[in-house]
Structures are given as structure tokens and as C-alpha cells.
Amino acid sequence: MLRNWINILLLAIPSLISFATQTMTGTVSLIMVGQLGFLIIAIVGVSNIIMYNAFAIFSGIGHTLNYLVAQNFGAGDMRKGIQRTYLAMYMCIVFAVLIAIVGFVGADDILRWTGGSDELVHQGSLYLEIRFYAMSFGILNFAFHGFLRGIGATRMSMVLSIMTNVIMIYLTYTLTFGEWGMPHLGLAGTGLAVFIGEAFQLLICAYTFFFVLNKKFHTRDRAAMVFQWAEMKLVALESGKLGAQEFSLSLSMYIFTAFVARLGDHALAANEVALNVMSFGFMPAFAFGATATILVGQNVGKGTPLIGRRAGTDTAILGTIFLIILGTVELIFAEQIAHFYTSDPEVYKLAAYLITVSAYLQIFDGLLNFFAGGLRGLGDTTFLLRISFIASWFVFVPLAYVFIFVFHWGSMGAWISLYSFLMVMGISIMVRFYRTDWTAVRLKEASHS
Structure with a gap:
């Protein structure tokens, strides 16, 4: 068992650091722009939810590539894994153009639909537009990292992530406040920092794939670049299911945020601070979930699913x-942590209360991600889509509406609905993981019919 745990940690810790740098970048950026006032915190928070939805629609491509490449790597058939990677990239390029167009024509309308105040829409539309442009690069980067995790190269993924996020933090500080000879751009500078960081990451990801990994995996093999309809159908179908799953979750979170926005800008800012702090819990959840996908997928490829x-x-x-x-630390230091983000007592005290209540409840989010990662590894994507739809639209959204607008429980009612939803999701996915007939699990193949 000890050897297995060491192997898991060797894969998980680089992913944990990678996700940690992303989370830390978001946290440091929010703390820095928080000096501009609670309205700016609210704008960044709402924009983060909107971008999460935009990302979720297309994230299924990266998740699909992750588990398919893991299976191909385990089976020793990386030629097919490279071919599937190219097909995934073709899809990403098309969607990247669409995302940029949406940002150009509809950023202000999207903010308005979220339910923010007129002032929030006025000050936040340019920032959101730039974030959409950054997301165009982001979905390509996510697919590249999915490939790296599929082959078990989590340390390489970590290094690329650290490089990118250091640049983002530097640019956020200098462009937002006009420091070190940079122009003083305010909130727009914060968005531009994300855009430049994602563009830089795409360049180094492309260099890594086409040059660093070419010797071992023949990533520039022209035969792998050829379009094959059967494989494209598989990649598209699996990406659609996993993307719909993520979008179902993210859209319900968007509606949840819209509900909270109607409680006022202070409540919205406190909600964003609390969510940002709790994202440190999402960090190990995502990291160990990604590790489960790698290990399950590779063992399915090897023909050893029970392992x-x-x-x-x-x-x-x-x-x-x-x-x-992590929950213990958050429970003890909730108010001190929330105070880092803002000096507004109405915001940080409410945020601290939300953090305290959810410190250990985030374990259910962990169960969701750990076992969902395992189910992705064996290709059980249909169940993940179904349970996400049911829990999002028959548990989360109805409870949020009732607790906020019928019972008038305010921010606490919103968070009770959130963790009720995570509890249902986490337990359901865990049960599915253990009720699966693992002796019947097979490598995912394209249908040529």
C-alpha cells in the first residue's frame, strides 16, 4: 500500500502545485484589485463565474483528451493518442474563435443578464471582454495539459503552470497600478494580465508538444494529423458529454450567483471572497481527481481495471x-483570511462566516472530484452527465431559490443550497464508482459503423 500511496503522491503533488499556483494567482489578483473597492471585487467575482461557464462548455475536450490519452498510454498505443490529440486541437481552434466573437459583441449584455447593478455593468464590460479573449487561448492550454496528465507528465504540466502564473501576477500588479514603468490601466490591466499570460502559456505548451515531446512520442508525425471521421466522432461525443456535464454545473453556479447578486453588492462581494478561499479546497479535489483519471485510465489501457x-x-x-x-486551517483562521481580501467589515465578516460553515463540508466536493476522476478514467461519461443534470436542476437551483427568496435566509441560505448539492453529487458519484462492474471495463474505441 505504501508504494501505491507514494506513486499517487508523485502524480498528485505536481498537479496540486499546478492548481495551487492557479488558485494563488486568482487569490493574489483579487487581493490586489480589492484595493480598488468592493464593486471591483464583485465585478471580478461575477466575471469569474461567467468565464467558468464559457470554459465549462468546452472543457470536455480537455477532459476527454486526458482520459483517452491515459488509456492509450497504458495500452502502449501512443500513435492513436497523438492522433486524438490533433483532433481535439482542431475542435479547440474552432471554438476559440467563437469565444472571442462572443466576448467582442456581448460582454456588457452578459453582465447585465447576471443581474449586477448598472455601475457594475459600466465598469466591468471591458474587463469581461478581455477575459473572453484570454479564454480563447485557455481552452487550447487546458487540452495541452490534459495530454500531459494523460501520459503522467504532471511535473512538466506543473512547471508550465508556474511559469505562466508568475507572469500573470507580475502583470496584474504592474498593469493595474501602473508600477515599474507600466501604464496605469486599472481593472482593464487586470484583464490584460490574464490575456497575456494565457497567450504566453499557449506558446510554451506548443513548444513542449511539438519539440520537447517529439523525440519520444513523434508528435509531429504527419500521419497523426490526418482527419479520421470515426475517431473525431468519438472525441466529439465524449467531449460533448463531459462538456455538457461541466456546463450543467457551471450554469447552475451562474444562476446561483445571479440569485446572490440580488442580495446586494456587499453580499455578492462576500460570496466571491468566500468562494475564492474555498477554491483552496477545490485545489486538492481537482488534483487528486486528475490523478484518479490518470491511474484508472492507464490501468484500463493495460487491461488491469481492478488495480x-x-x-x-x-x-x-x-x-x-x-x-x-485544509478545512481545519480555514475554520481556525476564517476571519483573518477574509480580512486579507478587503477592509470592508460588512464584506469580510460575512465571508468569514461562510468560510467557517463550509470548512469541512468541502469534503463532499472532494468526493465528487475524486470519484468523478475515476469514472472519467474508465470512460463512464454518460453517468456523469446524467447526475450533473439531475443534481444541478432538481436540487441546487430550486433549493437556492427557495432558501434565498422564499425563506429569506440570505447568504447562508445560498450556501446551504450549494453544499446540499455537493453532498448529493459526491455521494452519488462515489456509489456509482463502487457499484460499477470493473471486470467488464474495456478500452474506449471508436465505432467505425
Whole structure:
């Protein structure tokens, strides 16, 4: 068991650091722009939710590439894995153009639909537009990282992520406040920092794929670039299911944010601070979930799915330990942590209360991600789509509406609905993981009919 745990940690810790740098970048950026006032915090928070939805629609491409490449790597058939990578990239390029167009023509309308105040829309539309342009690069980067995780190169993914996020933090500070000879651009500078960071990341990801990895995996093989309809149908179908799953979750989160926005800008800002702090819990959840996808997928490819099942269990145990430790820190220092973001007492005291309540409840988010990662590894994408739709639209959104607008429980009612939803999702996916007939699991192949 000890050897298995060490192997899991060797894969998970680089992913944990990678996600941590992304989370830290978001946190540091929010703390810096928080000096511009609570309205700016609210704009960034609403924009983050909107971008999460835009990303979620197309994130299924990266998740699909992750598990398919892991299976191909385990089966020793990386020629097919490279071919599938090219097909995924073709899809990403098309969608990247569409995302940029949406940002150009509709940023202000999207903010308005979210339910923010007129002042929020006026000050935030340019920032959101730039974030859409950055997302065009972001979906390509996510697919590249999916490939790297599929082959188990989590340390390489970590290095690329750290390089990118250091640049984003530097540019956020200098462009937002006009420091070190840079122009003083305010909130627009914060958005531009994300755009430049994502563009830089795309360049280094492309260099890594086409040059660094070419010797080992023949990533520039022209035969792999050829379009094959059967494989494209597989990649598109799986990407559609996983993208719809993520979008169902993110859209319900968007509606949740719109509900909270109607409680006022202070409540919205406190909600964003609390969500940003709790994203440190999402960090190990995502990292260990990605590790479960790698280990389960590779073992499915090797024809040893039961070993993958054991690896998925061990990954969930280790991830839960991380969440318990993190939750304890958040519980003890909730108010001090929230105070880092803003000096507005109405905002940081409410945020601290929300953090305290959810410190250990985030374990359910962990269960969701750990076992969803395992199910992705074996290709059980249809169930993930179904449970996401049911829990989002028959649990989360109705409860949020009732608790906020019928019972008038305010921000606390919103968060009770959020964690009720995560509890249903986490337990349901865990049960599915253990009720699966692992002896019948097979490598995912394209249908040529």
C-alpha cells in the first residue's frame, strides 16, 4: 500500500502545485484589485463565474483528451493518442474563435443578464471582454495539459503552470497600478494580465508538444494529423458529454450567483471572497481527481481495471486527508483570511462566516472530484452527465431559490443550497464508482459503423 500511496503522491503533488499556483494567482489578483473597492471585487467575482461557464462548455475536450490519452498510454498505443490529440486541437481552434466573437459583441449584455447593478455593468464590460479573449487561448492550454496528465507528465504540466502564473501576477500588479514603468490601466490591466499570460502559456505548451515531446512520442508525425471521421466522432461525443456535464454545473453556479447578486453588492462581494478561499479546497479535489483519471485510465489501457479501482480508492483517501487539514486551517483562521481580501467589515465578516460553515463540508466536493476522476478514467461519461443534470436542476437551483427568496435566509441560505448539492453529487458519484462492474471495463474505441 505504501508504494501505491507514494506513486499517487508523485502524480498528485505536481498537479496540486499546478492548481495551487492557479488558485494563488486568482487569490493574489483579487487581493490586489480589492484595493480598488468592493464593486471591483464583485465585478471580478461575477466575471469569474461567467468565464467558468464559457470554459465549462468546452472543457470536455480537455477532459476527454486526458482520459483517452491515459488509456492509450497504458495500452502502449501512443500513435492513436497523438492522433486524438490533433483532433481535439482542431475542435479547440474552432471554438476559440467563437469565444472571442462572443466576448467582442456581448460582454456588457452578459453582465447585465447576471443581474449586477448598472455601475457594475459600466465598469466591468471591458474587463469581461478581455477575459473572453484570454479564454480563447485557455481552452487550447487546458487540452495541452490534459495530454500531459494523460501520459503522467504532471511535473512538466506543473512547471508550465508556474511559469505562466508568475507572469500573470507580475502583470496584474504592474498593469493595474501602473508600477515599474507600466501604464496605469486599472481593472482593464487586470484583464490584460490574464490575456497575456494565457497567450504566453499557449506558446510554451506548443513548444513542449511539438519539440520537447517529439523525440519520444513523434508528435509531429504527419500521419497523426490526418482527419479520421470515426475517431473525431468519438472525441466529439465524449467531449460533448463531459462538456455538457461541466456546463450543467457551471450554469447552475451562474444562476446561483445571479440569485446572490440580488442580495446586494456587499453580499455578492462576500460570496466571491468566500468562494475564492474555498477554491483552496477545490485545489486538492481537482488534483487528486486528475490523478484518479490518470491511474484508472492507464490501468484500463493495460487491461488491469481492478488495480485502477484500488488506485482510485487510495487517491480518494489521500485527497480527503488533505481536505481535512485544509478545512481545519480555514475554520481556525476564517476571519483573518477574509480580512486579507478587503477592509470592508460588512464584506469580510460575512465571508468569514461562510468560510467557517463550509470548512469541512468541502469534503463532499472532494468526493465528487475524486470519484468523478475515476469514472472519467474508465470512460463512464454518460453517468456523469446524467447526475450533473439531475443534481444541478432538481436540487441546487430550486433549493437556492427557495432558501434565498422564499425563506429569506440570505447568504447562508445560498450556501446551504450549494453544499446540499455537493453532498448529493459526491455521494452519488462515489456509489456509482463502487457499484460499477470493473471486470467488464474495456478500452474506449471508436465505432467505425
